Amino acid sequence: MRTEEPGEAIAISRAGVGERAFSAVAVLGGDGAVNEVANGLAGTDVPLAPLPAGRTNVLCRSLGLPQDARGAAIALARAGGRLSTRRIGLGTVNGRAFTFFSGIGLSAMANRRLSGRGATGRTLGGHLFLYEALAVAASYLRDPPRLAVTVEDRETEIEGVTLIVQNGHPLTYLGRRPLPLCEGAGLETGTLSLAVLRRGSLQAAATITPLIALGRGAAVLARDDVASVPSMRRARVRTLDGRPLALEVDGDYLGELEAVDYGVLPRALAVVVPQARS
Structure with a gap:
C-alpha cells in the first residue's frame, strides 16, 4: 500500500490494528515513514518490520537489520511466521x-x-x-x-x-x-x-x-x-x-x-x- 500524504501511514497502521488486519507491518521507506508507522503501532503487540529506503535509515541500522531493502525483505520472507521481535521504548514530543x-x-x-x-x-x-x-x-x-x-x-x-x-x-x-x-x-x-x-x-x-x-x-x-x-x-x-x-x-x-x-x-x-x- 503506497502512501501519498504526511500522516497517512499513521492512520493506516492504526486502522489496521483496530480491525486486527495485521500480524506484522513491513514499511519500505526512510526514517520519516518508519516514524509514522511506529506511531500507528505504539502500545500494541503488532511488530514493525522496517525495510530501508531513505537517506540514513537510523532505526534499521540500530536494530542490526540488512541495509538494502531487497536483503531485508528476503530475510523477512524467509522468517515466515517465526519472526524474532524485541520491544523498544519511544520518545514523545507533544504526543x-x-x-x-x-x-x-x-x-x-x-x-x-x-x-x-x-x-x-x-x-x-x-x-x-x-x-x-x-x-x-x-x-x-x-x-x-x-x-x-x-x-x-x-x-x-x-x-x-x-x-x-x-x-x-x-x-x-x-x-x-x-x-x-x-x-x-x-x-x-x-x-x-x-x-x-x-x-x-x-x-x-x-x-x-x-x-x-x-x-x-x-x-x-x-x-x-x-x-x-x-x-x-x-x-x-x-x-x-x-x-x-x-x-x-x-x-x-x-x-x-x-x-x-x-x-x-x-x-x-x-x-x-x-x-x-x-
Whole structure:
C-alpha cells in the first residue's frame, strides 16, 4: 500500500490494528515513514518490520537489520511466521512518538532545508545533512531564538539556542560510521538523553559539527557551552523571547512551536530483529 500524504501511514497502521488486519507491518521507506508507522503501532503487540529506503535509515541500522531493502525483505520472507521481535521504548514530543531522536532549532532548520532537495538529499544522506547544518548555522546562529529547558521537576532551567533529545544510539550515521552524541541514550533504557547548546556562534558551529562528524560526541559534551542530561523521563522546552522554536522528529520537520513537552514510553513498540543463527 503506497502512501501519498504526511500522516497517512499513521492512520493506516492504526486502522489496521483496530480491525486486527495485521500480524506484522513491513514499511519500505526512510526514517520519516518508519516514524509514522511506529506511531500507528505504539502500545500494541503488532511488530514493525522496517525495510530501508531513505537517506540514513537510523532505526534499521540500530536494530542490526540488512541495509538494502531487497536483503531485508528476503530475510523477512524467509522468517515466515517465526519472526524474532524485541520491544523498544519511544520518545514523545507533544504526543508524537519518535524512535531515535528529536531536535529543536538548528538541526530542525537543516532538515527542513534538506527535505527540499528531494532525491539529492536521499542519495547523499548524512554528508549533505552536515553541509546543510553548517550552511544554516551561518544565518541561524546570528540571532537564534532563545529557549529554556526544565528537566523533570528540577527548579533550575537550562537556557540555550538549540538542542537534541535522543531515544536511541547513535544520533545518526555518516556512511557506515555511527555518530554518537548524547550519553546514556538507548532504545531499551526507558529514558531519554539531552544535549543543549547554551550560546550560539559561528565558531561553535564550525567546531562542533566536525567533532560530531568524526564520531567525537564526548568531546562535544565536554565543552563549557554545551549542557547535557544523560537520563530523563520528561522535559519541557519553552521560548524565552517569544519567537517560535523549529521542531523535528526522526529527521522530519514538524513546524514551529512556542512550547514543547518531551516524554518517554518504555517498551511501547515491538520491532522485528534479525534471527539468531543456530
